Amino acid sequence: MSQISLSGIHKSFGSTEVLKGVSLDIEAGEFVTLVGPSGCGKSTLLRILAGLDSADTGDVRIQAQSVTQTRAADRNLAMVFQSYALYPHLSVAENMMTPLKMRELGWAGRLPIVGPLVARRACRDIHARVEAVAETLKITPLLARKPGQLSGGQRQRVALGRAMVRDPVAFLMDEPLSNLDAALRVHMRAELSELHRRLNATFVYVTHDQAEALTMSDRMAVMMQGEILQVGPPDEIYHNPASLAVARFIGSPAINVLPGEKLADGRVVLLGQRLFNVQSGQPRALFIGLRPEHLHLAAEGRFEGMISHRENLGSDLFLHLTLKEMDNPVVIRAHPDQARNVARGHNVRFDLDPAKVLFFEADGQRVTLDGARQLEVAQ
Amino acid sequence: MSQISLSGIHKSFGSTEVLKGVSLDIEAGEFVTLVGPSGCGKSTLLRILAGLDSADTGDVRIQAQSVTQTRAADRNLAMVFQSYALYPHLSVAENMMTPLKMRELGWAGRLPIVGPLVARRACRDIHARVEAVAETLKITPLLARKPGQLSGGQRQRVALGRAMVRDPVAFLMDEPLSNLDAALRVHMRAELSELHRRLNATFVYVTHDQAEALTMSDRMAVMMQGEILQVGPPDEIYHNPASLAVARFIGSPAINVLPGEKLADGRVVLLGQRLFNVQSGQPRALFIGLRPEHLHLAAEGRFEGMISHRENLGSDLFLHLTLKEMDNPVVIRAHPDQARNVARGHNVRFDLDPAKVLFFEADGQRVTLDGARQLEVAQ
Amino acid sequence: EDKIVVEFGYPYSHLFDVTYEKILPKFYEQHPNIEIKMRATYESYEDGTNTILREAVAGTLPDVTMQGLNRQAILVEKGIAKSLEPFIAKEADFAKDGYHKAMLDLGTFGDDVYGLPFSISLPVGYYNMEVMAKAGYDETNLPTTWSEVVEACGKLREAGVDNPMFWGWNITGNWFLQALMWSQDKPTVEGNDFQLDTPEGLTALNTMKDIFSGCEMQNLEWKAALASFSAGDLGMMYWSTSAVGAVERAMGDFTLVTSEYPGLDEKGPMGLPAGGNSALMVSTSEDPAELEAAWAWLKFITSGEGAADVARTTGYMPPNQAANEIILKDFYADNPAKATAVRQLPLLREWQAYPGDNGLAATQVIYDGLEGIVTGEYSDMTELQEELTEEVQDLLK
Amino acid sequence: MTEAVADTKALALRFSTKTALTHAVLILGALIVLLPFYTMLSLSLKAPAEIMQQTGGFIGTQAPFRDDYCIKLGKEVADCMVNPIAYNYSTAFEKAPLLRYLLNGVVVTVSIFFIQVVVALPCAYALAKLRFWGREFVFTLVLFCLLIPVHAIALPLYIMLAKVGLTNTYAALIIPWTISVFGIFLMRQFFMTVPDDLIDAARMDGMSEYAIIWRVMLPTAIPALMAFGIFSVVAHWNDYFWPRIVITGNRDLFTPPLGLREFKGDADGDNFGPMMATACIIVTPLIVCFLLAQRRFIEGITLSGMK
Amino acid sequence: MIKSHAHIWFIGPALVLMTVILLIPILIAMGLSVTDYSLGNMGAEFVGFENYEKIFTRSAYEKMFGATFRYVFVVVPLTVGLGLGSALLIHSLGRFGDIYKTIYFLPVMAALIAMAIVWEFAFHPTIGVINSTLERGCGTWLELWTWYAKGCERSFPLWLQDRDYAIWTVSFIGVWQGFGFNMVLYLAGLTSIPRSLYDAAEMDGAKRGWDRFRLVTWPLLGPTTVFVVTISFIRSFQVFDMVEAFYPQGGGPSKSVFVMMFAIYEKGIQQNLMGIGAAITVVFLAFVMVLTLIQRWLVERRTHYA
Ligand SMILES: Nc1ncnc2c1ncn2[C@@H]1O[C@H](COP(=O)(O)OP(=O)(O)OP(=O)(O)O)[C@@H](O)[C@H]1O
Ligand SMILES: Nc1ncnc2c1ncn2[C@@H]1O[C@H](COP(=O)(O)OP(=O)(O)OP(=O)(O)O)[C@@H](O)[C@H]1O
Ligand SMILES: O=P(O)(O)OC[C@@H](O)CO
Numbered sequence A, B: 001m002s003q004i005s006l007s008g009i010h011k012s013f014g015s016t017e018v019l020k021g022v023s024l025d026i027e028a029g030e031f032v033t034l035v036g037p038s039g040c041g042k043s044t045l046l047r048i049l050a051g052l053d054s055a056d057t058g059d060v061r062i063q064a065q066s067v068t069q070t071r072a073a074d075r076n077l078a079m080v081f082q083s084y085a086l087y088p089h090l091s092v093a094e095n096m097m098t099p100l101k102m103r104e105l106g107w108a109g110r111l112p113i114v115g116p117l118v119a120r121r122a123c124r125d126i127h128a129r130v131e132a133v134a135e136t137l138k139i140t141p142l143l144a145r146k147p148g149q150l151s152g153g154q155r156q157r158v159a160l161g162r163a164m165v166r167d168p169v170a171f172l173m174d175e176p177l178s179n180l181d182a183a184l185r186v187h188m189r190a191e192l193s194e195l196h197r198r199l200n201a202t203f204v205y206v207t208h209d210q211a212e213a214l215t216m217s218d219r220m221a222v223m224m225q226g227e228i229l230q231v232g233p234p235d236e237i238y239h240n241p242a243s244l245a246v247a248r249f250i251g252s253p254a255i256n257v258l259p260g261e262k263l264a265d266g267r268v269v270l271l272g273q274r275l276f277n278v279q280s281g282q283p284r285a286l287f288i289g290l291r292p293e294h295l296h297l298a299a300e301g302r303f304e305g306m307i308s309h310r311e312n313l314g315s316d317l318f319l320h321l322t323l324k325e326m327d328n329p330v331v332i333r334a335h336p337d338q339a340r341n342v343a344r345g346h347n348v349r350f351d352l353d354p355a356k357v358l359f360f361e362a363d364g365q366r367v368t369l370d371g372a373r374q375l376e377v378a379q
Numbered sequence C: 001e002d003k004i005v006v007e008f009g010y011p012y013s014h015l016f017d018v019t020y021e022k023i024l025p026k027f028y029e030q031h032p033n034i035e036i037k038m039r040a041t042y043e044s045y046e047d048g049t050n051t052i053l054r055e056a057v058a059g060t061l062p063d064v065t066m067q068g069l070n071r072q073a074i075l076v077e078k079g080i081a082k083s084l085e086p087f088i089a090k091e092a093d094f095a096k097d098g099y100h101k102a103m104l105d106l107g108t109f110g111d112d113v114y115g116l117p118f119s120i121s122l123p124v125g126y127y128n129m130e131v132m133a134k135a136g137y138d139e140t141n142l143p144t145t146w147s148e149v150v151e152a153c154g155k156l157r158e159a160g161v162d163n164p165m166f167w168g169w170n171i172t173g174n175w176f177l178q179a180l181m182w183s184q185d186k187p188t189v190e191g192n193d194f195q196l197d198t199p200e201g202l203t204a205l206n207t208m209k210d211i212f213s214g215c216e217m218q219n220l221e222w223k224a225a226l227a228s229f230s231a232g233d234l235g236m237m238y239w240s241t242s243a244v245g246a247v248e249r250a251m252g253d254f255t256l257v258t259s260e261y262p263g264l265d266e267k268g269p270m271g272l273p274a275g276g277n278s279a280l281m282v283s284t285s286e287d288p289a290e291l292e293a294a295w296a297w298l299k300f301i302t303s304g305e306g307a308a309d310v311a312r313t314t315g316y317m318p319p320n321q322a323a324n325e326i327i328l329k330d331f332y333a334d335n336p337a338k339a340t341a342v343r344q345l346p347l348l349r350e351w352q353a354y355p356g357d358n359g360l361a362a363t364q365v366i367y368d369g370l371e372g373i374v375t376g377e378y379s380d381m382t383e384l385q386e387e388l389t390e391e392v393q394d395l396l397k
Numbered sequence D: 001m002t003e004a005v006a007d008t009k010a011l012a013l014r015f016s017t018k019t020a021l022t023h024a025v026l027i028l029g030a031l032i033v034l035l036p037f038y039t040m041l042s043l044s045l046k047a048p049a050e051i052m053q054q055t056g057g058f059i060g061t062q063a064p065f066r067d068d069y070c071i072k073l074g075k076e077v078a079d080c081m082v083n084p085i086a087y088n089y090s091t092a093f094e095k096a097p098l099l100r101y102l103l104n105g106v107v108v109t110v111s112i113f114f115i116q117v118v119v120a121l122p123c124a125y126a127l128a129k130l131r132f133w134g135r136e137f138v139f140t141l142v143l144f145c146l147l148i149p150v151h152a153i154a155l156p157l158y159i160m161l162a163k164v165g166l167t168n169t170y171a172a173l174i175i176p177w178t179i180s181v182f183g184i185f186l187m188r189q190f191f192m193t194v195p196d197d198l199i200d201a202a203r204m205d206g207m208s209e210y211a212i213i214w215r216v217m218l219p220t221a222i223p224a225l226m227a228f229g230i231f232s233v234v235a236h237w238n239d240y241f242w243p244r245i246v247i248t249g250n251r252d253l254f255t256p257p258l259g260l261r262e263f264k265g266d267a268d269g270d271n272f273g274p275m276m277a278t279a280c281i282i283v284t285p286l287i288v289c290f291l292l293a294q295r296r297f298i299e300g301i302t303l304s305g306m307k
Numbered sequence E: 001m002i003k004s005h006a007h008i009w010f011i012g013p014a015l016v017l018m019t020v021i022l023l024i025p026i027l028i029a030m031g032l033s034v035t036d037y038s039l040g041n042m043g044a045e046f047v048g049f050e051n052y053e054k055i056f057t058r059s060a061y062e063k064m065f066g067a068t069f070r071y072v073f074v075v076v077p078l079t080v081g082l083g084l085g086s087a088l089l090i091h092s093l094g095r096f097g098d099i100y101k102t103i104y105f106l107p108v109m110a111a112l113i114a115m116a117i118v119w120e121f122a123f124h125p126t127i128g129v130i131n132s133t134l135e136r137g138c139g140t141w142l143e144l145w146t147w148y149a150k151g152c153e154r155s156f157p158l159w160l161q162d163r164d165y166a167i168w169t170v171s172f173i174g175v176w177q178g179f180g181f182n183m184v185l186y187l188a189g190l191t192s193i194p195r196s197l198y199d200a201a202e203m204d205g206a207k208r209g210w211d212r213f214r215l216v217t218w219p220l221l222g223p224t225t226v227f228v229v230t231i232s233f234i235r236s237f238q239v240f241d242m243v244e245a246f247y248p249q250g251g252g253p254s255k256s257v258f259v260m261m262f263a264i265y266e267k268g269i270q271q272n273l274m275g276i277g278a279a280i281t282v283v284f285l286a287f288v289m290v291l292t293l294i295q296r297w298l299v300e301r302r303t304h305y306a
């Protein structure tokens, strides 16, 4: 039985349907990412799982128990918020103690001054646990500070710490990195992954940054407009997207989409060039998806374009090529060493790796063309 | 004569010195980026240039005129703020009109209702210009809306539009993309570059995101702790950093820094392996910088590490290797196709591209070792 | 043994605290088993009456209360005040204690006595002799009629006194209107009829108008008037004798003389309304011992030594002939300013209240009308007479 | 270059004249504002004659004068000569038992504020952060109640209190003010600005809604609470109307402003010196409180999200 | 939120108290307003709308509306204007600001009853500080002003007792007493305006202070202004203490300061005519409500809520 199971979740705010029947199963110990553009309903789904919102219809199960009627405080989930939501008036240590105090001390133990005296043992225990977590997160020197005196990354860690002191069924995180600066974000990605491995706990992670989703998750669920379009391991999603929407959203720079067609005789044609042959059949128009790294500059390449923009990241060089036949530029990844030879305005030739070509129907559905792989690639 | 020239700018807030004598020349039409970690003084410098703050000492010259005593409104610079700072009560069109109205209409023309009657011609002219800019930025349908009704990307464009309606000496931008989501940020990068080309205007751009700096700028200035460490074209900064600090800040994932040494006989040794020989001389300890993309997995590589973490971005695969000899992992860029063969916990061997090795002194200063390049690489 | 507690309420603590402080030890000496509990003082007579009305509704009435003479009627009408007849009947030599008829009349309603007057005031004239001297007046030739007052104003003004006189039209309960009416021996109300529509009424109004315009009198509020007089700005001031203490305390370095209230003609006023307050029994107690104790207190303060202390500590006269004539003889000799009112005692008349629920509203209507004369809002007195009569009569019906 | 230097000077000059002008205007305003306080303080230092004649400047001559009250009680004149300042202030404390009144004032204002907070905070929280049926209606009711003038309902209230026998008690002074619609309104506006995430975080941490109010909302709302506190305390500390109506029996329950009436003689002359001394004493604690609270107090009145 | 009834416990006490303390008395007042009840009487008779009729026909009540509206329409704009003005000036200062802030807030904190007495002294026609200051200007160029010359010749006005001046004098004191309250609210509003908007305005060429005010300050103070104006309206409609302190009898010279709250007090409490008092209360509430609604409607259309 899976650890967490959402089935048929519907949710509307007023007349707008924000979630349109979402189902998702999450196994114990898994790191699952919900990724999708802003406003697609990720946070709403997470909040329904947490018990902070309630679904209109649908069922939420945690460890095989239906919790649809259980309030957030009783679901034993921990959540890290995008804004961190630290209590501004409490010190870091007190922030981290709060969930324990609330759950483990009686009302007397929670009193401001007498509390520690009444529930001596429990308090000492709580202190010890907070210190242990602080040690893990390397925030021990900060324990006495108030959140206002911390930097973004430090706050992020405290928010994590507050979630970690308990032993929740799962950690829910709503864009926990989006308030950090670029360098720190990259760094924290690795830290979070490491944490997940060490705790061996279930993580449900919401983000709109596909890089985070790709690098951290065991499985990712791509959401758009209130629906989950595809669920799978990052590799699968990246290389084998189920639809054009998924393909477009995942990958940076975004996948190039070019108009192609399959002719009646089985030839698949892109911009007038035959890519390969497949079994003959109904002729049809196709969208052809090609990721920038699957295109390469080649002196005798079959396609030609004019360099309209260069992005040199040092480690990579992205060239935006304007093609005669197309409005949108095609983005190609080149080796930075080639930078010297390619300036804006130059015409260059390029070719593609036919094995990596993705086909989509006009409605965005991914299709595989029978026999495509077997055919010899035309030079 | 350069368009903008900052020389010897010092600035302290209270007892903390935020700018420690910064000098920078910017040519007409250039896109110059100030990049550096949070809190290093970028915004302060930009505000001093804009005239919103004043320097303690130092001179600001615009088009060869000292403007140190000129107030912001008279410097004819346009600025895009990180928070966009759109007037929340004015429509998009009115927001964009404001700088023109303030500069070109008398008090009568600025009156709410009678204004347009009094200064009929001027008003019509202003309207026309705003519409033209809106057209360029593709925000014509939004002109009647209030900022509150716009998405982040749309606001960003309006803020740009407000700067563009005039013909300023330079555009100043303070982290204009940092409030956008990941995908939009990548997209806007290209748009900004395109805009710069089209306007052919001077841009001074502040960011802490090295990717933005690398992809957009003609030249970038790396700032740290109130000082400019290095100024140069992105390529130069990336491949030829003047110091360890610059090398560490630019590049993602960050450069690997390993301890090495030069022996008295001229051998340069990294982790016990000879890299190559240089002219003999004083033995010395060195830091050796190696970017992830200059390391590669190789069955017979001279170095060995255990894979502690994998980041698969689909287009790239970053492996974090733990080496016996080192605390920090070494990050290596591998081809995603290799992903299947390398799992966490595996031991792998790797090697490096000796031509790309960077050397730094113990104090972080970059050094070139005489003769290093000429020497045959030991296999 | 428990003491019997009598709860007692009175107005103007600043004025009367000292009086009771003097009386209490003497009372306790005679009645060791009674304790007087002082309630929060009333801020003014109106406040006192309203407080009693509220307390009647709330059921928290004191045993004895001091009420302005013109406010007794309303409490009697509403059945809050108790008739004192049963207690008087038991007293052997009540008359001998000095309660003479004129005084008792002030608190008699129907055939029963309800209130025993405590402190009595009459209107008098206050003169700053230094200012008066500028116009050639001395103690012997002070004005005795209102036309002489107006004349004096003219002279004073010529002598450079900007602000020669103040006349207390604004004293609560239309006291000075009633003074002008009584001066002609005419009550202001008879039964349910407002008497302003009589020739006497018109005379009263015209007299006021003459005084105000003839003296170009400023519309001063009492505190401002007292300040002006104390500062030596005013030459003449017509007010209640109760203020003698306050004036003496506050006045500058000049000679103060009080003199009889002027009349409409040389004969002087034929009557004057009594001001001040009287003691009413409002106890809701059924216990005869308590009622007896309340009566004992009530009687003590309105007679003999108790009453005499009123004069000794305030500008008021005691209500009690005996006190005035026997006990206080020397006192008046030493305090001539306070003696004026005593000389006017024979003129004492009732300070009338307007009957019915709307009585206070009627008082206000008249007040507003009088103010209109001062502020110049009304210049035709006949018109004002008609207007006021109509409106007040409407309220009284 | 010289031009630039001249420019600098002009700029600096412009700046300083502008600030100087600002100060000039503000000082003029301050003088007008302070005039009555100057008078109040001055009157509290002078002898009765000096007060009524408006002589003696700010502190008067301080020549001893004769205390009538003392004379009337039959003491010797020599024993009754008093110094004005000593007389005014000692009378304020002795005659009016001002200390007792001040204590009452503290008891009453603190109780009122405490109960107002206990009642208003949960309500404001519910109106700002909970979604429930009838919320708009309740809020409209709050806005309507904001319009009700207390003076207009004083008598019905008095009768209601009398019916349950509460007149002449602390309760009578406190109960009518236990509900502060202004407080609900102000706190709601502030709570609207508290991020929802913070409340959700508290829920995840296992707090009940009740705990959220006292453990999260209250501490974050301290500045707003101070603002509300100042308004509430000022209003009830200085209230003259209501205590006068309900406290008719026991002088021991007087609040400080009622102390002022001890010196009222109305048509027969007020005793201004002690009265003004009392007034000075009454206002002092408030000024001290304001000075202590003002920083956070102004931050607290957040009106964004007003609607 | 999973089915929680917490809100019932949260708004319950407030709702109950609101009903018992505010709404029931108002309902009682409405009931009394159609009777002739007088305190101390056993019962009361139903008189229909007679009380209301009186309000709208008797001349005293005409004066009541006149005085109320004069007061409100002087005091509201001035307290709001001065509150804003002083807040702006103080806000621009940085240092020293705290001193002015405290001074200007003093009148809000002082007991009005004591201040009323002080003002009476200050406004005393001859020895008051106001007129004696004015007199000092006699014989100077100020006499060119005919009003001034007249004052010098005879005497300066009796500010509080002259029916032409009283309401304005009282309004002045109302402004004196109230603008500090608004100042504090505006200061709070000012601190919450993002600095970056001023920077943007400066970059856009708003050089003069007035331009920045028009472009940024005033619009962003919109919500504050709505609040301040609403509260000022309510407060000045409810003005009472001061009138009662100055004119316990009758509401000022020729009833020129006979404001509605005082009328309610005079009828209901001073004269025991609770029926009429209640009727005025009802009219008062209706007025304030209508005005508040109109005012909100007017302002709301021009205010943005960021
Ligand atoms: N309380 C609410 N009332 C009305 N609409 C809401 C509410 N909460 C969310 N929405 C709407 O529901 C949609 C989904 O919101 P949600 O916050 O789940 O998006 P998201 O995927 O988390 O976006 P982001 O990445 O920007 O956080 C949005 O269009 C939002 O406007
Ligand atoms: N008004 C001020 N008063 C005091 N210190 C300030 C002020 N403004 C900035 N600082 C300090 O000056 C330093 C530099 O600030 P600045 O805003 O220029 O940094 P930055 O490089 O723009 O950082 P970021 O990327 O976070 O915007 C910071 O340490 C900041 O705390
Ligand atoms: O105030 P009293 O006690 O003198 O009574 C009212 C009139 O006598 C005027 O003073």
Ligand SMILES: [Mg+2]
Residues within 6 Å of the ligand: A042, A043, A044, A174
């Ligand atoms: Mg979200």
Ligand SMILES: [Mg+2]
Residues within 6 Å of the ligand: B042, B043, B044, B174
């Ligand atoms: Mg910055």
